[in-house]
Amino acid sequence: MKWMKNAKTYTPPDFAVIRDDERCIRCKACVEQCSFDATFYDEDLDKVWNWEAKCVGCDRCAAICPVEAITIKKRETPYRYNYSWYGHIDGLKKRAAFGGTPVVSMGNDKPYPVYWDHMLLNASQVTNPSIDPLREPMELKTFLGRKPDFVEFKKDGSLKTKLTPQIELNIPIMFSAMSYGALSYNVIESLGKAAQEVGTFYNSGEGGLNKDHYKFKGNVIVQVASGRFGVHKPYLDVGSAIEIKIGQGAKPGIGGHLPGEKVSQTISETRMMPEGSDAISPAPHHDVYSIEDLRQLIYALKEATEYTKPIIVKIAAVHNVAAIASGVVRAGADIISIDGFKGGTGASPQIVRDNIGIPIELALAVVDERLRQEGIRQQVSIIAGGGIRCSTDVVKAIALGADAVYIGTAALLAIGCTMCQQCHTGKCAWGISTQDPHLSKRVNPDIASEKLINLLNVWALEIKEVMGAMGINSIESLKGNRLNLRAVGLSEKDMEILGILPAGE
């Protein structure tokens, strides 16, 4: 019997599934919906049971149950509480039982400080009127790309300076790199539709671009990662910008990992690799072992696309991020994307996700400040990502110095994700991070894209409200405007790094 317990590999379940048998009408919807085999129906007893060890707490069954007979609850750990060992016991047992390192997904779930929540925004009173965005113009338009320090004109007043290619965003929020492979076809479709409607960009991630999605040309950023999956001329041509992925916030220092379970036939075609085999992209690019090599790759891509597209270099927020960013700018990147350690992933070893990298707030602050000190901030745009949860995080990021932000996890949450952290299994019951056709049709691109459009539009309005309160009517005037931030509950050193004053000063 598949629900038979195996004591050799036993760890206590994380969740309890509480059923109200009086309410249950035996419709078996939950059985059908559970992709983790945690729910089954016993014909002899005419009863629905749960195998709690397999429950991941995704809440799909409870959401689908027509009679609200199911409640999922977090189970208390049965072990005697021990502060220093708590949280390590199961991991230790799993390693011993299975002989491998646990793989996890989504972002770091440890209680590290969230600096966004220690920064407060300013508002105008009296001397500068606050502005109502519903009555007055309020501008969010943003251009990403290298800018010259100044412009020159011809005698007739027209521009002599030729600007390098830029990408134009109606709102300073883009969907971050999430590959076709990690996500289902329908989710990519939804992201593309929303980006197109709102006038922003989604990022292909490292998995190439399905031919069907070439239609999103004009609203897609294509990524070139160390595995080079699905990278070819037509692919580069579809992108409005090309992103070289050096690192990812959730897993700095290692490459991508798409488990073979998710490499379906269409994924294999798109990625140009065998079906069913693990798609492992190496930790470094095998042609980038130094900054000089990165420069060559940047220019190889510029040459290949005839200098028509800005090149983004994405790096993870690590200890020495400011110096790295400076080198990246000097190597020729037009845009630099910094990914904080709370960013999500479709699969990462737990040790890496939970212990490597630094918060995006600090990384962003030091990068912006360093580039300004070196007088090269104008030459590059900065995208901040990895842990942007709400519109005020966006405002705070821009005030710290970002030009725009990437959101990944937030977008997935908007279309149904419940952060059960099972993306790497390919069994996503919400149809998001799966290639199982039966599961992935649970995302309807029309409905999901509508939700994404709503999310972006609401965030845009919220950003406008907050800007209006500050008396600012254009996003440029917020960029790097750290005077509009005040710290609460931070150390002097934290504030020095963030370049902000304490509240009250």
Next chain:
Amino acid sequence: MELSKDISGCGIAGFINTDGTLTSGIDIADSINLMKERGNGLGAGFAAYGIYPDFKEYYALHIMYDNEQSRKNTEAYLDRKLHIEQHGGMPTRIINKKRPIFFVYFVEPREQSTKAESEEFQSREADEFIVKLTMHINEKIDGAYVVSSGKNMGVFKGVGYPEEIANLFRIDEYKAYMWTAHNRFPTNTPGWWGGAHPFSLLDWSVVHNGEISSYGANKRYLEMYRYKCTQKTDTEVIAYLLDLIIRKHKFPLEKIGDIFSAPLWSEINKMQKKDKEFHTALRMVYGSALLNGPFSILVGFKGGIFGLNDRIKLRPLVAAKKGSTVYMASEESAIRYIVKDLDEVWMPDAGKPVIAKLTEEAYKNVY
């Protein structure tokens, strides 16, 4: 980490005789005094152009000292760095109030400081030299502030109502072809002599009514180009932005409104291709120099003046003309009080600069 700024409401006034006629400071003092309500006695000041015809080749440094020691330190520094043609205490009337001491120095950089081939390059180098010197004194020498540093112009400012400052500096005794004035109503920082307007660097002087909400962004943008904002007032950034964009980047002055009060995207989208390209490029490149928040400013420069509002006109500004003189002020009454029967009076559009310059002939006479 110096991130504080001062915010204020205020009154401003200014005029230029485009034919180069010199007028005493009596009119401008009357004009700004009429708007006494717009200030609270915590700051006032005047900028005057064409006042030092005998020393027009030299940079006129107006320096404010907190005490004798700061004067000695500064003069030792100036001696090392510059040729001082003439110097002395600025003429003042006695007032019953504690105040800093003011000195004026007519200087030029020594030759070896500006070794260069062409004359144009030399003068550019000299300007740059004076800017750096000013930044150094303001930032590094305790108790010393360079109030103005242009040629054949000067700034007189301090804590008090405009009439008190006019009286202190005896501005009725100066003759200038152009005057600007400021009456201050600061809302948080207590009055500080250096914090009064006008703010000046080289030939630029700025009087400003309003609050620059983009100050934090403008300041950090300027710092990238080695400007140091030391005077704790948002107005300072306007003077530095002008210096950077007009003097260094050689951007045409007539179009500075397109940067400071850039047109809205909704307006740009309706423009013809050439204008659209122009404005899009400016907003991309000079986004950090956009002045956001309510303001009206009068900017004096070598041979002219311009007035500008923020792009949604949240502060008052009136312009008027009589003969060859152009007036601008926060209130029409301030203009009508000093000149009867104006030829023309108008409200400048939001974000559209009003520029008035000396005629070519007058320019030659003055400079």
